[in-house]
Amino acid sequence: MVAFSLNGRNVELKVDPATPLLWVLRDHLGLTGTRFGCGMGLCGACTVHLDGAAIRSCSTPVSQAAGRSVTTIEGLGGDHPLQRAWVEHNVPQCGYCQSGQIMSAAALLASNPQPDEENIRQAMSGNLCRCGTYHKVQRAILSVAAVEHWQPAAEDAS
Amino acid sequence: MSLTRRQFIRNVSVTGGALTLGFQLTACSGKPLQLGSEADFQPDAFLRIEPDGAIILQIPKAEMGQGVVTGMVTLVAEELEVHPERIGYAMAPVHSAFADPEMRLQITGGSASIRVYHEILRQVGASARETLIAAAMQQSGLDRASLAARDGRVRSTDGAVDLAYADLVAIARALPVVSDVALKPADQWQWIGHYDQRVDAQAKTDGSARFGMDASPEGCLTAVLLRCPWFDGAVESFNAEHALEHPGVVAVFATEHGVAVVAEGYWPARQAAGKVEVTFTPPGGGLRDSAAITEALTAALDGDDFASVRDDPASAKAGQGTLVSGRYAVPFLAHAAMEPLNATCRLTEGGCEVWVGSQAPDLAQDAASRVLDVPREAVVIHNQFLGGGFGRRAAADNVAEVVAIARELKRPVKLVWSREDDMRHDWYRPPMAGAIEARVHADGSISHWQHRIAGPSINQQVLPVLMGAMLPQWIPGGPRQLVGDFVGKKDFASVEGSKELPYQFDGVSVSYHNVPVPVPLGYWRSVGHSHNAFVVESFVDELAHAAGVDPLEFRRKHLAADSRERRVLDAVAAAASWGNAPAGHYQGIAVHDSFQSCVAEVVEISLVDGKPKLEHVYCAIDCGQVINPDIVRDQMIGGIVFALSAALHGEITLKNGAVEQSNYHDYQLLRQTDTPPMTVVLIDSAAPPTGVGEPGTPPAAPALANALFAATGERQRRLPLRMG
Numbered sequence: 050m051v052a053f054s055l056n057g058r059n060v061e062l063k064v065d066p067a068t069p070l071l072w073v074l075r076d077h078l079g080l081t082g083t084r085f086g087c088g089m090g091l092c093g094a095c096t097v098h099l100d101g102a103a104i105r106s107c108s109t110p111v112s113q114a115a116g117r118s119v120t121t122i123e124g125l126g127g128d129h130p131l132q133r134a135w136v137e138h139n140v141p142q143c144g145y146c147q148s149g150q151i152m153s154a155a156a157l158l159a160s161n162p163q164p165d166e167e168n169i170r171q172a173m174s175g176n177l178c179r180c181g182t183y184h185k186v187q188r189a190i191l192s193v194a195a196v197e198h199w200q201p202a203a204e205d206a207s
Numbered sequence: 208m209s210l211t212r213r214q215f216i217r218n219v220s221v222t223g224g225a226l227t228l229g230f231q232l233t234a235c236s237g238k239p240l241q242l243g244s245e246a247d248f249q250p251d252a253f254l255r256i257e258p259d260g261a262i263i264l265q266i267p268k269a270e271m272g273q274g275v276v277t278g279m280v281t282l283v284a285e286e287l288e289v290h291p292e293r294i295g296y297a298m299a300p301v302h303s304a305f306a307d308p309e310m311r312l313q314i315t316g317g318s319a320s321i322r323v324y325h326e327i328l329r330q331v332g333a334s335a336r337e338t339l340i341a342a343a344m345q346q347s348g349l350d351r352a353s354l355a356a357r358d359g360r361v362r363s364t365d366g367a368v369d370l371a372y373a374d375l376v377a378i379a380r381a382l383p384v385v386s387d388v389a390l391k392p393a394d395q396w397q398w399i400g401h402y403d404q405r406v407d408a409q410a411k412t413d414g415s416a417r418f419g420m421d422a423s424p425e426g427c428l429t430a431v432l433l434r435c436p437w438f439d440g441a442v443e444s445f446n447a448e449h450a451l452e453h454p455g456v457v458a459v460f461a462t463e464h465g466v467a468v469v470a471e472g473y474w475p476a477r478q479a480a481g482k483v484e485v486t487f488t489p490p491g492g493g494l495r496d497s498a499a500i501t502e503a504l505t506a507a508l509d510g511d512d513f514a515s516v517r518d519d520p521a522s523a524k525a526g527q528g529t530l531v532s533g534r535y536a537v538p539f540l541a542h543a544a545m546e547p548l549n550a551t552c553r554l555t556e557g558g559c560e561v562w563v564g565s566q567a568p569d570l571a572q573d574a575a576s577r578v579l580d581v582p583r584e585a586v587v588i589h590n591q592f593l594g595g596g597f598g599r600r601a602a603a604d605n606v607a608e609v610v611a612i613a614r615e616l617k618r619p620v621k622l623v624w625s626r627e628d629d630m631r632h633d634w635y636r637p638p639m640a641g642a643i644e645a646r647v648h649a650d651g652s653i654s655h656w657q658h659r660i661a662g663p664s665i666n667q668q669v670l671p672v673l674m675g676a677m678l679p680q681w682i683p684g685g686p687r688q689l690v691g692d693f694v695g696k697k698d699f700a701s702v703e704g705s706k707e708l709p710y711q712f713d714g715v716s717v718s719y720h721n722v723p724v725p726v727p728l729g730y731w732r733s734v735g736h737s738h739n740a741f742v743v744e745s746f747v748d749e750l751a752h753a754a755g756v757d758p759l760e761f762r763r764k765h766l767a768a769d770s771r772e773r774r775v776l777d778a779v780a781a782a783a784s785w786g787n788a789p790a791g792h793y794q795g796i797a798v799h800d801s802f803q804s805c806v807a808e809v810v811e812i813s814l815v816d817g818k819p820k821l822e823h824v825y826c827a828i829d830c831g832q833v834i835n836p837d838i839v840r841d842q843m844i845g846g847i848v849f850a851l852s853a854a855l856h857g858e859i860t861l862k863n864g865a866v867e868q869s870n871y872h873d874y875q876l877l878r879q880t881d882t883p884p885m886t887v888v889l890i891d892s893a894a895p896p897t898g899v900g901e902p903g904t905p906p907a908a909p910a911l912a913n914a915l916f917a918a919t920g921e922r923q924r925r926l927p928l929r930m931g
Contacts, residue, residue: 076473083414084420085547087626087870089871136408136412142272142845143545143595145545170879179543179595181849183878
């Protein structure tokens, strides 16, 4: 039995504790917004927050989440400043990597509310995008960094 | 017209240049199409308006990031006089009404969607609008001149009549559809050329967008497949004893495609798969190693067994001037879309349903029907968002695999490929070698342009598959393969972008030698242009150098004064301040026509430890009338990132018939830190729209190689670029 907080709600499930968090989210809990891309932590499509920090859920056993707080793209609520910026700037093309991009960006802003372009490039370099939306990702993050301060506390309240 | 007849919806055809939106009646061939309910106003297969005013557009093309949904919604919204946000959309089912009028298949490729559909979809919107106005005429007793449509309503000029489209559905659905409507002139456009909001952005931002990977019919299990590492092998034997003991595992069995491991979820399936011992039949003959393939391509270039695809009259200056020559080579490439391949199947009475993100749902349907040995109509395809396509998702190997698994399992099942499966079982961009030469004359002219191309033919493999879905199912594969073999001798996909050389050179000849390999080949963003632009535009730079002329000036001089090529070159040169790069920066330029569009790019680099650092990329495109400017810019930038990833890193190698690369660590893509700022210029044009999804890709690699030459004086003739 593994218990953790998921998007502000407690979940408890019987699962092999070695199962990567990604597959617990997708196959056991039906939260499909977190994507499978590489299975080795190389592409970032599976990025979620564990106690507010960005982690690769494809290579994080669910046992590591026990007793901790997990936030997925669904937990951002759809109206998060970054999500609004993503829509406004038309960031997604195919869209498959974007949940991971947004979760990485949200973690960045939580630790550094006003990153410069170089901070953004470095922080986002673990998230691959085959469509090549990097410039839009950067622009959307900058737009939020310029006008709003990300409130980490909002994460658990969602 | 009765309601029943109204269900038997139309056939769009472009005949003699005139567009006709007709009805396909029961007496005609073809299966009737039923979408929505009888209460809807459904003027044609593409559009329906429900009694509550909901507007739903059927999208006949795959949305793989290229923005086709937004483009199509924009075109219909313009004529229908509604805000694009008011139009809902659905991925069209497989039906002849949605087959591409040029390709005769419901396939997304060739950067053709907007070029082919822009007029059809505007007519769809205009016909619906005029029919709704006719309904308002009936309701109000006013004449046509007294009524106008705007913002989803029909109003009278005096304001006394003001009807929402929803109020007109019940009348409109019983009226004959008004056809051959004059389309709005460009100066009245509200959305075309202006609308810059992607209609799928919200779903792709909040996690709710459904990709093939997210399909989950009730009771769905997950399968993984152990495939033979070489492409001509099959399962000889396997031992699943330990795998079956793994918790969560439901079944392990062999199909014609490999050993399927089925479990309750991906993780137990993948873990158990590691415990299956499989023996595959041994590899067959043919070219099985990268070194052997490189040798075969070189040997082909050394020989004289070439099929001519262009042979202009020989130049009067044959044998004069200075001969310049070079040999170029490019490798196999993988598509490496972010969403690994997958497909989900549920058997039905006499057929099946398939959930998949496909660029060719009718090929998927054909593949599924062949596995089950049922008529195509017994297979229902639910097309989903594609987590990247780039040509890979035109193939339906994933669909054939999952249907075979479901056939044995007799339960709903989702097949999930690992990243390693995806990398090692792609339909690869083939390797190509090119020998090219030309003569530079003292008067500045160029003659004797001879380009010989050697490499595997894509269409020798793929055309028989496409034909399988176009022809009656009883036609056997043998004759189709004969057609593939014939076309393969002069494969247009191998020579495109070379034989249409835009320069005014004397004595141009282009020829091809097919070198078959036992490796699946497929269309990779921009197909033949992806390698031919590299060879042609690099060699044009070599000629400019030999002639002692600036690369931009050399190109301009040999292009017609009023050509699109010159226009985009001038635009990109102005944007890049060509010739005035900052100190320590070096520029390379290239121009290329593909998919009826014309693109020029300047890549600006610096050198860090002798290696290129991308500083800025400039791009100018003439794609005719732009529908959504922001999407065109994004497609250029995305196409450039795609090309530069390949130019700097992309290489698939073979050992004993199997692919050596496996994941993003040994098949690298550009990342956020590698991608430079980019500037895109859209050429103002009122010509009909042309391709956008692919044309950004071809010029980037030669522009980079040309920048490297400017920086180092060394000519790079192989991809990926290996410095030093």
